[in-house]
């Protein structure tokens with residue numbers, strides 16, 4: 001992808017409530033399965049984006065302190081503004097960082113959260129990092145894209161080939177968890193509402209809103225078309241892939 005693509009991509013994405021599928025109901029469901037969190041848990045949100053799920057977590061866990069990390073500085077600036085607006089500075093610490101090298105002490109978190117982000121550094125690599133940062137028996141709740149039907153149309157295959165070439169099946173993620181010292185508590189598939197409500201619907205609205213800004217700029221309009229193809233693809237072919245929420249626990253040893 002060239003520089004122009006990323007300029008337009010971020011013009012669309014930074015303004016969205018979140019940068020990937022997920023919603024409050026799914027976060028609440030996953031959190032309800034972390035049954036033995038301490039009263040004031042220490043939480044790490046990896047690849048937080050503009051903080052859609054970070055703010056849900058702050059609300060759902062009113063005594064938690066949350067460290068939120070993302071490598072994209074403008075997203076952290078947006079989250080920072082929301083934190084200040086909501087008076088959450090004492091509870092959420094958002095900073096620019098690389099989750100591949102999170103610079104956090106070992107065994108220092110009760111819960112690591114990551115929606116749609118771990119794959120960026122390779123799932124197995126990420127699981128090793130999370131295990132190192134979690135206290136024994138600490139929880140990891142994350143979402144990951146998986147295939148769910150053979151022989152996807154070329155358009156779907158090409159889209160994931162570009163975005164997540166190592167994407168596997170449910171059994172692959174479960175095997176990775178097993179090999180990385182995690183005990184699976186539960187996994188569930190994100191419902192369609194979690195793709196649309198806070199992600200694809202605002203994305204389509206934003207693309208429509210931005211088109212007049214780029215009138216006469218054929219390259220930018222073609223990139224907006226390219227971005228609009230993703231929700232359109234989901235509308236037609238969602239049965240070929242899914243986002244799976246995994247709630248797992250670091251085994252004690």
Ligand SMILES: C[S@@+](CC[C@H](N)C(=O)[O-])C[C@H]1O[C@@H](n2cnc3c(N)ncnc32)[C@H](O)[C@@H]1O
Pocket residue numbers: 017018019020021022046047048049050051052053069070071072075097098099100114115116117120121
């Ligand atoms: C699909 S978005 C998900 C964002 C957010 N969790 C959500 O669900 O709305 C993936 C996020 O991971 C971030 N990211 C990618 N590689 C990263 C890295 N190495 N360290 C930290 N963040 C990273 C991106 O900047 C992006 O915000």
